[in-house]
Amino acid sequence: MSKGLPKRSENYSEWYNELVKKADLAENSAVRGCMVIKPYGFAIWEKMQQELDRMFKETGHQNAYFPLFVPKSLFEAEEQNAEGFAKECAVVTHYRLTNDPDNKSKLIVDPKARLEEELVVRPTSEAVIWNTYKNWIQSYRDLPLLINQWANVVRWEMRTRLFLRTAEFLWQEGHTAHATKDEAITETKQMLDVYAQFVEEFMGVKVLKGQKTESEKFAGAVDTLCIEAMMQDGKALQAGTSHFLGQNFAEAFDVKFSNNEGKLEYVWGTSWGVSTRLMGALIMAHSDDQGLVLPPKLAPIQVVIVPIFKGDDQLKQISEKADTITKELRSKGISVKYDDRSTHKPGWKFAEYELKGVPLRIAIGPKDMENGTVELARRDTKEKTVLQLEEAVAKIPELLETMQAEIFNRSKEFTSSNTHETDSWDEFKDIIENKGGFVSAHWDGTAETEDKIKELTKATIRCIPFDGDKTSGKCILTGNPSSQRVIFAKAY
RNA sequence: CGGGGUGUAGCACAGUCCGGUUAGUGUACCUGGUUUGGGACCAGGGGGUCGCAGGUUCGAAUCCUGCCACCCCGACCA
Numbered sequence: 343m344s345k346g347l348p349k350r351s352e353n354y355s356e357w358y359n360e361l362v363k364k365a366d367l368a369e370n371s372a373v374r375g376c377m378v379i380k381p382y383g384f385a386i387w388e389k390m391q392q393e394l395d396r397m398f399k400e401t402g403h404q405n406a407y408f409p410l411f412v413p414k415s416l417f418e419a420e421e422q423n424a425e426g427f428a429k430e431c432a433v434v435t436h437y438r439l440t441n442d443p444d445n446k447s448k449l450i451v452d453p454k455a456r457l458e459e460e461l462v463v464r465p466t467s468e469a470v471i472w473n474t475y476k477n478w479i480q481s482y483r484d485l486p487l488l489i490n491q492w493a494n495v496v497r498w499e500m501r502t503r504l505f506l507r508t509a510e511f512l513w514q515e516g517h518t519a520h521a522t523k524d525e526a527i528t529e530t531k532q533m534l535d536v537y538a539q540f541v542e543e544f545m546g547v548k549v550l551k552g553q554k555t556e557s558e559k560f561a562g563a564v565d566t567l568c569i570e571a572m573m574q575d576g577k578a579l580q581a582g583t584s585h586f587l588g589q590n591f592a593e594a595f596d597v598k599f600s601n602n603e604g605k606l607e608y609v610w611g612t613s614w615g616v617s618t619r620l621m622g623a624l625i626m627a628h629s630d631d632q633g634l635v636l637p638p639k640l641a642p643i644q645v646v647i648v649p650i651f652k653g654d655d656q657l658k659q660i661s662e663k664a665d666t667i668t669k670e671l672r673s674k675g676i677s678v679k680y681d682d683r684s685t686h687k688p689g690w691k692f693a694e695y696e697l698k699g700v701p702l703r704i705a706i707g708p709k710d711m712e713n714g715t716v717e718l719a720r721r722d723t724k725e726k727t728v729l730q731l732e733e734a735v736a737k738i739p740e741l742l743e744t745m746q747a748e749i750f751n752r753s754k755e756f757t758s759s760n761t762h763e764t765d766s767w768d769e770f771k772d773i774i775e776n777k778g779g780f781v782s783a784h785w786d787g788t789a790e791t792e793d794k795i796k797e798l799t800k801a802t803i804r805c806i807p808f809d810g811d812k813t814s815g816k817c818i819l820t821g822n823p824s825s826q827r828v829i830f831a832k833a834y
Numbered sequence: 835c836g837g838g839g840u841g842u843a844g845c846a847c848a849g850u851c852c853g854g855u856u857a858g859u860g861u862a863c864c865u866g867g868u869u870u871g872g873g874a875c876c877a878g879g880g881g882g883u884c885g886c887a888g889g890u891u892c893g894a895a896u897c898c899u900g901c902c903a904c905c906c907c908g909a910c911c912a
Contacts, residue, residue, distance in 0.1 A: 346873095355906085356905090356906095359905085370903085370904065372903080374902090374903070374904090429910075429911090430910080430911070497911070497912080499910080499911065499912095500835065500909080500910060500911085501908095501909095501910085501911090506912085507911070507912070511912080513912085560912095568912095579912090580912055581912090582912090583912075615912080616912090617912060619912055649870095650870065650871050651870070652869080652870060653870095684870085686870095686873085687869085687870050687872085687873075687874060688870065688871065688872070688873095689870085689871085689872035689873050689874085690872085690873045690874090691872090691873090692872050692873080693872070693873045694873080696872095705871070707870090707871050708871085709871070710871090717871080834912090
């Protein structure tokens, strides 16, 4: 492991790229735009999955799995959706390779093995799933249908960045069908709340809930709700979306049900997803120039114990203490690692675990053995205290909770102190260009104005916030009437 | 997909302009020893299709052509 990370203040994006690699989260692969998620990074993703999966199940959803490939004819059935993704689809056209007649050691795509119908590698699964739902739904008694799947999807991106935008990524996609419009809308909101709760409570990242504008919404949806988070460089990151699909997919795939009066109606749909992009949000929201800062609830290792010793005898004594601490903490459900390697010096280990964002570090050395103490260090504040061993162990569960809460509070304060309200176009431009963060401003509601603002400032409307200022005013750009403020920002 | 840059040991780089012994440095790695309260030190050692494929040449990391990958800036997007 080489020393040092670029400074956030000097080059934020380089800092991010290096951090992802040096903290062993992920790396680029031999495949363009696709990443290898390394064990430590995947451990964090697994923790996210675990919590989300629990929350989905608590709200009545079941997991299932649908195919990776979508026949082109199915894919194009819902036109808006198909058009929205057409430009970034990987397509399977052949099913066999064969030896190159000109060079026996090489393989070529067998021209005789062309598929009759091309298969689209799913950029999202609405098409296959709704095509299946057609067979699953006959009566109102089959509704609601509440399904989630954990899967990989492919979107052929021009420019990729580890976790934030990769050609293949992992996500979950919920797809539900309902008898009434109201029920589907309620589901859409409920799942947005689940996401917001997860991101705030477990990831410790403050989010803003709102609705996407017409031009930013999911192709094929009636409405798209979203949560937006602010990164340390002031840019916005869309952390999750929940779509009210109306009857668009039901009509496209002919999914009807008999209501309790025996009349046929189209079902109402929703879909919602979060992806490995959340890893990017987690990294960018809290980490510093020393490395990752992980909220305790998602840290694969919550406490690391580092012995400081001379010789085997001393190590043996310290190890006995460490074992006691480990057992006691584990019995409280805390994950602990004891790093007794003699191949690295303590200072090296300190730096290493800071890079990897381990929330708490316990150091035990000869002085501690004499005094019955340990040194306890917090990753987020770098605060170090020497405590009696029993006191330290007793304090840790509570301290982890405190850290979790404080990490969230810092994110919350950062977001609010970097959210500015303005009615002046000059000030708007100045904030977007020089300060960054969110800008709350009036907008006349037209796509033309939205585009124009994007062209002039690179800022987009991140959302029409639910709990924003609902008073009317004049559009920041055109001066036309506006019914409420919306949130502008530069975005990832 | 456009503009720019980079590809040499696990990683970070020098060497390339101006072709010429055995391709070098730091770090990491292996062995032995001394060390251990914030990224240890000494000694010895191993590791290279110089991104890939062609070409020019007596001779190519170096020159030419094509391709691939990655990074930065744009357009597109979760």
